[in-house]
Amino acid sequence: MASTETSAVKDGDTKGTAGGVRSGGDLAGLEAGLDALETVQTGRTPFRETFVRKIVPPLVAVALVLVVWQALVSFKIVDDPSKLPSPGAVWGEIEDAWLQGTLLDYIWTSVSRGLFGFLFALVIGTPLGLLVARVRFVRAAIGPILSGLQSLPSVAWVPPAVIWLGLNDQMMYAVILLGAVPSIANGLVSGVDQVPPLFLRAGRTLGATGLRGTWHIVMPAALPGYVAGLKQGWAFSWRSLMAAEIIAQHPDLGTGLGQLLENGRNSSSMSMVFLAILLILVVGIAIDLLIFSPLERWVLRSRGLLVKS
Amino acid sequence: MATSTLAKAAEGGAGTATVRHAARIEHVSKSFNGPAGQQHVLDDISLDVAPGEFVTLLGASGCGKSTLLNLVAGLDAPSSGSITTDGRPALMFQEHALFPWLTAGKNIELALKLRGVPKNERRGRAEELLELVRLGGAHGKRVHELSGGMRQRVALARALAQESKLLLMDEPFAALDAITRDVLHDELTRIWRETNLSVLFVTHNVREAVRLAERVVLLSSRPGRIAREWRVDIPQPRRIEDTAVAELSVEITEQLRGEIRRHGQH
Numbered sequence: 001m002a003s004t005e006t007s008a009v010k011d012g013d014t015k016g017t018a019g020g021v022r023s024g025g026d027l028a029g030l031e032a033g034l035d036a037l038e039t040v041q042t043g044r045t046p047f048r049e050t051f052v053r054k055i056v057p058p059l060v061a062v063a064l065v066l067v068v069w070q071a072l073v074s075f076k077i078v079d080d081p082s083k084l085p086s087p088g089a090v091w092g093e094i095e096d097a098w099l100q101g102t103l104l105d106y107i108w109t110s111v112s113r114g115l116f117g118f119l120f121a122l123v124i125g126t127p128l129g130l131l132v133a134r135v136r137f138v139r140a141a142i143g144p145i146l147s148g149l150q151s152l153p154s155v156a157w158v159p160p161a162v163i164w165l166g167l168n169d170q171m172m173y174a175v176i177l178l179g180a181v182p183s184i185a186n187g188l189v190s191g192v193d194q195v196p197p198l199f200l201r202a203g204r205t206l207g208a209t210g211l212r213g214t215w216h217i218v219m220p221a222a223l224p225g226y227v228a229g230l231k232q233g234w235a236f237s238w239r240s241l242m243a244a245e246i247i248a249q250h251p252d253l254g255t256g257l258g259q260l261l262e263n264g265r266n267s268s269s270m271s272m273v274f275l276a277i278l279l280i281l282v283v284g285i286a287i288d289l290l291i292f293s294p295l296e297r298w299v300l301r302s303r304g305l306l307v308k309s
Numbered sequence: 310m311a312t313s314t315l316a317k318a319a320e321g322g323a324g325t326a327t328v329r330h331a332a333r334i335e336h337v338s339k340s341f342n343g344p345a346g347q348q349h350v351l352d353d354i355s356l357d358v359a360p361g362e363f364v365t366l367l368g369a370s371g372c373g374k375s376t377l378l379n380l381v382a383g384l385d386a387p388s389s390g391s392i393t394t395d396g397r398p399a400l401m402f403q404e405h406a407l408f409p410w411l412t413a414g415k416n417i418e419l420a421l422k423l424r425g426v427p428k429n430e431r432r433g434r435a436e437e438l439l440e441l442v443r444l445g446g447a448h449g450k451r452v453h454e455l456s457g458g459m460r461q462r463v464a465l466a467r468a469l470a471q472e473s474k475l476l477l478m479d480e481p482f483a484a485l486d487a488i489t490r491d492v493l494h495d496e497l498t499r500i501w502r503e504t505n506l507s508v509l510f511v512t513h514n515v516r517e518a519v520r521l522a523e524r525v526v527l528l529s530s531r532p533g534r535i536a537r538e539w540r541v542d543i544p545q546p547r548r549i550e551d552t553a554v555a556e557l558s559v560e561i562t563e564q565l566r567g568e569i570r571r572h573g574q575h
Contacts, residue, residue, distance in 0.1 A: 028443055034456070034492060037456075198404055198406050199406065201384055202400075204384060206419065206471065207397065207423040212423065221410070303410060
């Protein structure tokens with residue numbers, strides 16, 4: 001029985017169908033048809049559509065704000081340049097700073113601090129998040145504290161950091177870390193918590209246990225939550241840094257955007273204050289748009305999680 | 310059967326007297342501590358799966374068939390009794406369980422990597438496995454770009470990549486439409502006959518059980534016990550609409566209904 005049946009299969013495969021038996025070729029054709037019918041066609045949206053739907057609306061909003069701002073000044077609704085400078089005055093401030101070559105210095109001083117601090121927070125927050133997510137005792141011990149720290153305004157860390165570390169860069173980094181590490185760690189924890197148990201079971205049957213399971217299954221599966229945590233972590237880094245720069249003034253620290261804002265207040269130059277606020281906002285948005293949004297979109301798109309509206 | 314010659318070759322043909330089993334389940338019981346007190350899910354199950362054999366476990370919901378499969382897979386431990394398998398079994402789920410952060414091919418390559426296959430062999434081996442499930446050229450496809458049937462075929466290829474002697478399948482085709490399921494039955498039968506794989510296949514679909522298996526094992530519910538076994542001597546390849554398949558299905562369904570009815574009487 002065994003031998004006859006084996007040969008029957010071989011005959012079927014090579015010579016085609018015989019007497020009601022579905023041959024290999026027949027099955028392959030049927031399958032190809034089913035695959036073609038059921039395959040989802042995904043394509044990228046054309047640039048024109050992206051432009052109209054994603055880029056035009058924010059530009060319109062910004063233009064509207066500028067128009068209202070100009071109108072407030074032109075029609076003397078707010079007739080006090082020390083309260084509300086004209087858009088032109090702020091633009092002049094930007095031009096001056098650019099021509100003096102200090103504009104990029106301000107930005108770079110803060111951005112380099114912010115990014116370096118953020119990377120440092122990443123290095124600490126990632127293993128910390130993994131430990132909290134995977135080790136039950138650690139989670140019970142410091143999980144609630146970590147969540148609580150997220151709601152503590154990081155500006156509260158500036159006075160103790162100044163007392164402990166003095167007026168220097170270390171103090172800035174300490175404040176950034178205390179602001180960003182909880183966000184990054186918590187993002188990873190919630191990412192790990194949302195990993196479907198099915199993936200863990202599938203991983204275990206494939207032999208991914210222990211550290212191999214963490215590396216090959218848990219970490220990649222938790223990536224969407226982790227990236228969301230990074231995004232928030234950056235926002236917290238940037239905010240913490242600005243708080244630290246506004247409060248901590250020292251010639252050795254150089255002039256970052258926070259110091260620029262405080263200098264503007266000290267010299268009663270509202271246009272400089274506006275310039276500083278504008279730059280802080282623009283840098284925050286730019287880093288998010290250039291680094292974190294593309295990262296997040298890539299992670300979601302590659303998993304088919306990016307729903308096109 | 311077709312695979313018995315291959316299985317003998319695998320044993321080395323030295324004429325060893327010891328009968329090896331792909332899986333041997335001996336007096337296995339399993340109970341969980343639920344909110345309603347202790348719950349006996351499985352009661353004294355003994356079942357052998359011979360090398361190259363295709364066994365389906367059939368039962369109504371609550372018979373613990375998935376629990377039994379988890380025990381055999383080593384994902385959970387029995388309360389009493391013992392389970393031995395010939396190496397670590399591969400497991401396929403009702404959901405494809407493919408990792409969405411990897412392409413179809415990389416999913417298979419991960420299984421190969423975790424088994425210790427050297428890096429330079431993985432790509433070629435993954436292509437071969439995709440060819441086997443007739444998905445050659447799908448290596449770079451993302452999981453969400455594949456249809457339900459294609460996903461289950463990739464999942465099958467990934468399970469085969471483990472080169473386990475035993476493949477456990479937990480209602481792998483239950484979520485598919487009838488035509489796709491029918492096609493995958495043919496594919497599974499073909500692949501099973503081309504390899505010396507043993508299969509333990511869980512389902513609640515009687516016709517599917519008869520269509521695929523050499524042996525159908527019916528489990529009763531709460532607690533799960535082996536109620537009856539049937540040998541299926543209908544020659545392969547079978548079709549789900551074959552009269553012989555239908556006749557045996559009617560007989561098994563009667564018995565299954567009887568098992569379910571018993572629960573209403575208490």
